[in-house]
Amino acid sequence: MSDPRICIVGAGSLSTKRIYPGIGASGAQLVGVCDLDQEKAKRNARRFGGDVYSDMELMLESVHPDGVILCIGPDAHATLAPVIMRRGIPVYTEKPPAPSAAAAYEVARVSAETGVLCATGFKKRYATAYVRAKEWLDSFPSEDLCSVGMDYCSARYSNETPRSEFLLDFCIHIIDLVQYLFGDVVQVFTFTQDHHAYAVSLRFQNGAVGTLNLNDARSFQIPTEEVELSVRGGHFMTVHNSSSWRISEHSRAIEWREPPTFTSAGDSGHDTGHLAELQDFISAIVENRSMRSDIRESYKTMVLYEAIKTSADSGSLQDVFFEPI
Numbered sequence: 001m002s003d004p005r006i007c008i009v010g011a012g013s014l015s016t017k018r019i020y021p022g023i024g025a026s027g028a029q030l031v032g033v034c035d036l037d038q039e040k041a042k043r044n045a046r047r048f049g050g051d052v053y054s055d056m057e058l059m060l061e062s063v064h065p066d067g068v069i070l071c072i073g074p075d076a077h078a079t080l081a082p083v084i085m086r087r088g089i090p091v092y093t094e095k096p097p098a099p100s101a102a103a104a105y106e107v108a109r110v111s112a113e114t115g116v117l118c119a120t121g122f123k124k125r126y127a128t129a130y131v132r133a134k135e136w137l138d139s140f141p142s143e144d145l146c147s148v149g150m151d152y153c154s155a156r157y158s159n160e161t162p163r164s165e166f167l168l169d170f171c172i173h174i175i176d177l178v179q180y181l182f183g184d185v186v187q188v189f190t191f192t193q194d195h196h197a198y199a200v201s202l203r204f205q206n207g208a209v210g211t212l213n214l215n216d217a218r219s220f221q222i223p224t225e226e227v228e229l230s231v232r233g234g235h236f237m238t239v240h241n242s243s244s245w246r247i248s249e250h251s252r253a254i255e256w257r258e259p260p261t262f263t264s265a266g267d268s269g270h271d272t273g274h275l276a277e278l279q280d281f282i283s284a285i286v287e288n289r290s291m292r293s294d295i296r297e298s299y300k301t302m303v304l305y306e307a308i309k310t311s312a313d314s315g316s317l318q319d320v321f322f323e324p325i
Helices: 013-018 020-025 038-048 056-063 074-085 101-114 128-137 166-170 172-182 274-287 295-314
Strands: 005-009 029-034 051-053 067-070 091-093 118-120 145-153 185-192 197-204 209-215 224-231 235-240 244-249 252-257
Touching: 005 020, 005 056, 013 020, 013 038, 020 029, 020 038, 020 274, 029 038, 029 056, 038 051, 051 056, 056 074, 067 074, 067 274, 074 091, 074 101, 101 118, 101 295, 118 274, 118 295, 128 172, 128 224, 128 235, 128 244, 145 172, 166 172, 166 295, 172 209, 172 224, 172 295, 185 295, 197 295
Parallel strands: 005 029, 005 067, 029 051, 067 091, 091 118, 145 209
Antiparallel strands: 145 224, 185 197, 197 209, 224 235, 235 244, 244 252
């Protein structure tokens, strides 16, 4: 296949900053831009290429792309991704993949039935630090994993809609990351302060335990992301803001990384994972394969999100179950 031909649905500010500029850098060609706001669509087509549409299905019929990227919110992701997959076209959606675990399950079911890739933009699975963390953790038996602690904080969210919900819009990244690194969660207990701060306790299938400290009392400009990973035998790794890390084994520091610059607003696209994930989507199209952010994994993330939220609302311990797909 020559450069894969990509269409994007949605021309909002985030996709314009994170997705559109990465198409060419990922070895693909932008051939279609679809948005109900035609001025936004025309702006992005002018800047990045592609024909302009206001109707997704008309675009698919006219352009016949090799892949589609959806950047229009969880409800529309869950509605439109199956339509695209049933046409045999791989699809990548921004996070979250759906407004609920049940909706994500239905999207995953269509992906399984059609055999067509559906991926979710969970960038932290592709961030340089967490690629290294996953590689390091996988070098130990899973039963030796001991504990994980994560702090992840932002500025204030209104919590008025799903797209402005702190837990779903912001924390979903770290909820996805914790299972990616340590495996499936089986039990959750959550305290909350008015849905703006959460203290989450986790028990994993492999016997490890974990804690999440999540709040929106801080800042978007100054990132707060601290991760601590512990493995039996004096082995531990700390990660700071998806960028810096230190690894110790047998109680001795053996590896560290201190990049010269880092900002939460952007980088090479690999420290944050944005570009690396997009590149993998384009490669997956060419190679006809799956990805580490496949919708089946995203469904599990949504199940854990709902368990955290239910425990916070009910004040009760929640068992976590994943339906087979």
